[in-house]
Amino acid sequence: MSPQLSADLLDLEPFNAGNLTARPFGLVGTKCGGCGYVTYPSRLFCPKCRQAGVDITQVMLSPAGRVHSFAVVRQAPEGTPVPYVLAQVDLEDGCRVLAQCVPAEGGQLNINDPVELVPAEFRSRSNEAVLGYKFRTVREESA
Amino acid sequence: MTINPAHVAGAGMIRFGKFPASTTLEGMAAAASRQALSDAGAEVRDIEAIYTGHVFGGPVAGQRIAVHLGLDGRPVTNVENYCASGATAIREAWIALAAGLHDIVLVIGVEKMTDRVFGGVKPDPGDLDAAVGLVMAAGHAMSARRYMADHGATREQIAAVAVKNHAHSVHNPYAQYQHAITLEDVLSARPIADPLGLLDCSPISDGAAAMVLCNANGLRKLGLAASSAPRILGCGLVSGSLQVGTDDLNAEDVSRRAAEAAWEMSGIGPEDIDFVEMHDCFTIAEIVRLEGLGLIPVGQGGQWTQDGWTGIGGRLPVNPSGGLLSRGHPVGATGVAQACELTWQLRGTAGGRQIESARIGLAYCKGGTVSGTDGGSVTTLVMSQ
Numbered sequence: 309m310s311p312q313l314s315a316d317l318l319d320l321e322p323f324n325a326g327n328l329t330a331r332p333f334g335l336v337g338t339k340c341g342g343c344g345y346v347t348y349p350s351r352l353f354c355p356k357c358r359q360a361g362v363d364i365t366q367v368m369l370s371p372a373g374r375v376h377s378f379a380v381v382r383q384a385p386e387g388t389p390v391p392y393v394l395a396q397v398d399l400e401d402g403c404r405v406l407a408q409c410v411p412a413e414g415g416q417l418n419i420n421d422p423v424e425l426v427p428a429e430f431r432s433r434s435n436e437a438v439l440g441y442k443f444r445t446v447r448e449e450s451a
Numbered sequence: 452m453t454i455n456p457a458h459v460a461g462a463g464m465i466r467f468g469k470f471p472a473s474t475t476l477e478g479m480a481a482a483a484s485r486q487a488l489s490d491a492g493a494e495v496r497d498i499e500a501i502y503t504g505h506v507f508g509g510p511v512a513g514q515r516i517a518v519h520l521g522l523d524g525r526p527v528t529n530v531e532n533y534c535a536s537g538a539t540a541i542r543e544a545w546i547a548l549a550a551g552l553h554d555i556v557l558v559i560g561v562e563k564m565t566d567r568v569f570g571g572v573k574p575d576p577g578d579l580d581a582a583v584g585l586v587m588a589a590g591h592a593m594s595a596r597r598y599m600a601d602h603g604a605t606r607e608q609i610a611a612v613a614v615k616n617h618a619h620s621v622h623n624p625y626a627q628y629q630h631a632i633t634l635e636d637v638l639s640a641r642p643i644a645d646p647l648g649l650l651d652c653s654p655i656s657d658g659a660a661a662m663v664l665c666n667a668n669g670l671r672k673l674g675l676a677a678s679s680a681p682r683i684l685g686c687g688l689v690s691g692s693l694q695v696g697t698d699d700l701n702a703e704d705v706s707r708r709a710a711e712a713a714w715e716m717s718g719i720g721p722e723d724i725d726f727v728e729m730h731d732c733f734t735i736a737e738i739v740r741l742e743g744l745g746l747i748p749v750g751q752g753g754q755w756t757q758d759g760w761t762g763i764g765g766r767l768p769v770n771p772s773g774g775l776l777s778r779g780h781p782v783g784a785t786g787v788a789q790a791c792e793l794t795w796q797l798r799g800t801a802g803g804r805q806i807e808s809a810r811i812g813l814a815y816c817k818g819g820t821v822s823g824t825d826g827g828s829v830t831t832l833v834m835s836q
Contacts, residue, residue, distance in 0.1 A: 347693075355695055377593040377594070378593060379644045379645060382641075383570055384570055385569060385586065394589045404697050406585060406822070430582060
């Protein structure tokens with residue numbers, strides 16, 4: 309993705325306000341003041357400990373994660389261009405996020421591949437361009 | 452927590468398929484209902500209330516159907532739980548019968564899909580998963596890929612589910628597909644969501660199924676013997692729960708909880724189940740859901756299928772009807788069609804697909820997805836002779 313395109317995308321309204329920010333770009337989740345569990349999207353309660361009366365605070369999530377599983381979608385309802393790759397990604401924060409995933413430089417995706425979150429164009433329900441997100445694979449640093 | 456069983460006085464359905472616009476939702480539902488009434492030896496005037504499961508039928512579909520049947524004026528309950536809508540309608544009817552609110556009711560599952568659903572079903576547009584492009588096939592493709600990686604299962608073992616269920620439906624006159632397919636057919640079919648292809652997916656179908664259910668009073672009114680009317684011992688209903696952390700995608704906790712609900716309310720245990728009608732909306736789903744219910748050890752479902760243990764005559768026959776893959780999947784009708792199959796198997800009238808010594812059966816439906824959870828709705832219907 310060119311820096312220019314990325315900048316244009318970041319000027320769009322996030323598709324799910326409160327759970328995605330443009331600058332800095334990233335997902336926003338919530339962290340439980342009781343058990344420390346981090347979840348996405350933001351929730352008013354902790355889905356892990358379910359304690360009443362604990363502090364729930366918003367946190368920026370790490371953009372880094374690994375592929376738990378993925379599918380190459382080749383047929384979708386009308387209006388959705390195919391093919392695309394959908395992946396369940398386990399973020400470093402310990403929660404799982406579903407999103408489209410682009411293998412780097414047209415390569416093959418594999419379970420456990422390291423990926424990072426990057427901006428993407430989504431369509432709102434009224435078909436306007438909005439800021440969304442997807443993953444793309446990153447090269448692992450060689451030792 | 453065991454409440455009184457309901458009895459199946461009559462069951463009826465139309466052959467599932469892809470029908471022209473002139474074959475309407477109301478017409479299909481009425482045809483299946485008349486068969487169920489006839490099977491029960493009941494008249495329209497005997498029906499006290501109607502429970503209708505559908506997803507795409509539009510507002511007050513059950514009332515439109517009731518008017519077709521001359522059942523106008525009766526209480527109608529429309530039930531939407533996506534692919535578990537029909538089964539949830541059965542559950543609501545069972546509860547009303549056990550409570551004594553009604554003695555004889557009509558349950559209908561119906562869907563007209565082929566003129567309004569194209570390219571597959573997906574979550575509601577208001578759900579986060581829809582925004583990122585989830586289609587049902589992709590969810591199951593991710594399940595299949597992970598299952599193979601975790602358990603050493605092969606693509607062929609997963610494909611064997613479709614081969615087995617198509618072999619069963621050769622003997623089911625109500626099935627959309629009544630021909631056998633080969634493993635090679637499944638493996639070489641057009642890809643839909645890799646690693647799954649067209650024959651790993653249940654079709655988009657039209658169809659209807661109906662049942663006349665009653666309580667002990669209703670049996671007397673209809674002059675039926677309890678021994679001739681299979682019993683609904685209970686129907687578990689659970690919803691997906693928010694998943695915490697990064698556990699196995701195929702943990703199937705929702706199926707485990709649905710099984711527990713069924714065992715608790717029916718007094719039946721997994722060891723008592725003689726056969727299963729399983730919601731095989733996709734091949735892999737049959738495997739992981741049987742494992743989630745505790746009917747097959749985790750990780751062995753692929754091997755069981757390959758070895759024929761889930762076929763008619765096997766250790767645990769699954770989907771003698773052909774399942775969703777082969778009977779077809781008009782989503783709101785499926786749960787009632789499964790219950791019709793349980794009825795015919797328990798009566799011993801299932802013809803070429805009859806399971807020997809079918810005394811107790813389980814039907815499982817799973818409907819919809821909600822972002823962050825392990826499912827929308829799951830039902831577990833337990834029936835006995």
